[in-house]
Amino acid sequence: MKILVTGGAGFIGSAVVRLAVARGHEVVNLDALTYAANLANVADVSASNLYSFVQADIRDRAALDAVFAQHAPDVVMHLAAESHVDRSIDGPADFIETNITGTFNMLEAARSHWLVRGKPAGFRFHHISTDEVFGSLGAEGQFTETTSYDPRSPYSASKAASDHLVRAWHETYGLPVVMTNCSNNYGPYHFPEKLIPVVILNALAGKPLPIYGNGANVRDWLYVEDHADALLLVAEKGALGRSYNIGGENERSNLELVKTLCAILDEKRPKAQGSYADQIAFVTDRPGHDARYAIDPSRIREELGWRPSVTVEEGLARTVQWYLDNEAWWRPLQDQGSVGQRLGTKA
Numbered sequence: 001m002k003i004l005v006t007g008g009a010g011f012i013g014s015a016v017v018r019l020a021v022a023r024g025h026e027v028v029n030l031d032a033l034t035y036a037a038n039l040a041n042v043a044d045v046s047a048s049n050l051y052s053f054v055q056a057d058i059r060d061r062a063a064l065d066a067v068f069a070q071h072a073p074d075v076v077m078h079l080a081a082e083s084h085v086d087r088s089i090d091g092p093a094d095f096i097e098t099n100i101t102g103t104f105n106m107l108e109a110a111r112s113h114w115l116v117r118g119k120p121a122g123f124r125f126h127h128i129s130t131d132e133v134f135g136s137l138g139a140e141g142q143f144t145e146t147t148s149y150d151p152r153s154p155y156s157a158s159k160a161a162s163d164h165l166v167r168a169w170h171e172t173y174g175l176p177v178v179m180t181n182c183s184n185n186y187g188p189y190h191f192p193e194k195l196i197p198v199v200i201l202n203a204l205a206g207k208p209l210p211i212y213g214n215g216a217n218v219r220d221w222l223y224v225e226d227h228a229d230a231l232l233l234v235a236e237k238g239a240l241g242r243s244y245n246i247g248g249e250n251e252r253s254n255l256e257l258v259k260t261l262c263a264i265l266d267e268k269r270p271k272a273q274g275s276y277a278d279q280i281a282f283v284t285d286r287p288g289h290d291a292r293y294a295i296d297p298s299r300i301r302e303e304l305g306w307r308p309s310v311t312v313e314e315g316l317a318r319t320v321q322w323y324l325d326n327e328a329w330w331r332p333l334q335d336q337g338s339v340g341q342r343l344g345t346k347a
């Protein structure tokens with residue numbers, strides 16, 4: 001199968017690229033190389049003759065048409081997006097342009113390619129989205145595929161809009177689409193502005209471990225390689241027009257998660273004195289911070305037989321080990337202006 005992956009130099013996209021090539025698929029990685037991208041994330045596969053890279057921006061429709069004409073993919077896996085909630089609070093414009101207009105361009109370029117090629121039977125457009133489109137849960141309940149959309153940040157609103165466009169292109173034009181909404185991912189190659197890498201790297205540097213508010217916000221964590229596995233499964237076997245929620249059924253409050261990371265670090269790289277948990281510092285909460293996300297993954301489990309391969313404890317231990325072993329990857333990123341700055345306070 002020849003897959004066009006957008007955003008394949010980012011965190012999740014690169015996990016998809018690495019896994020797809022390992023499974024013998026041909027991959028074209030289309031990425032604009034924003035601050036969140038890093039071609040080192042795909043260094044393991046860049047020499048493979050199954051892999052090619054195109055630097056292009058999904059806001060540029062003509063560039064997309066050229067990529068479709070040149071590469072004629074069987075499947076599109078659309079991950080390119082602006083993805084950081086705090087950045088969306090300080091500067092929502094890029095989120096509107098990339099996540100909404102960019103997805104519109106991708107749909108139109110894919111539709112035109114699909115029509116020109118005579119609607120090939122196996123063609124699929126797989127749109128990758130987030131559970132944040134469903135809003136915020138109270139203490140009980142889980143998001144299912146039929147939960148009403150209720151996005152509350154500029155990021156989640158832009159992703160919700162893109163999901164609606166993808167559904168509309170299926171219903172209106174018959175474009176063969178599949179959709180997924182996933183919970184919070186963690187794992188290797190996670191850009192050091194997101195909670196888990198921030199905590200690991202600040203801990204090692206002896207800096208405070210910032211926890212928004214009182215740390216009670218709950219997220220449902222999934223190891224990125226398990227997400228990539230689920231995405232390839234949906235791309236190949238998902239029913240057309242159907243959406244699948246993907247989650248690890250690993251709910252943790254931010255405070256519990258940070259304490260677990262500290263305990264793993266205490267074991268793997270003990271401090272001279274005390275625990276890394278002593279560095280925990282509570283900071284002003286994010287405006288509109290969603291209280292709880294939890295995914296009900298029964299549809300993908302029952303219809304496609306998917307299950308995560310690692311528990312959250314195992315996945316976090318692997319992740320910590322990866323950051324300990326890969327300083328050459330993260331050290332240069334820490335010198336980027338915005339890393340280590342508090343974002344998302346301009347509401």
Ligand SMILES: NC(=O)c1ccc[n+]([C@@H]2O[C@H](COP(=O)([O-])OP(=O)(O)OC[C@H]3O[C@@H](n4cnc5c(N)ncnc54)[C@H](O)[C@@H]3O)[C@@H](O)[C@H]2O)c1
Nearest residue numbers: 007009010011012032033034036037057058080081083185
């Ligand atoms: N990180 C999560 O926990 C999570 C959970 C569920 C869903 N998602 C979704 O998965 C996708 C990937 O998330 P991620 O965490 O890997 O994001 P990321 O920020 O790490 O990577 C995004 C990639 O998209 C590229 N990109 C951004 N704007 C572009 C543009 N205009 N044209 C072309 N490329 C562009 C960037 O260069 C980067 O390589 C996103 O659509 C996100 O909404 C993420």
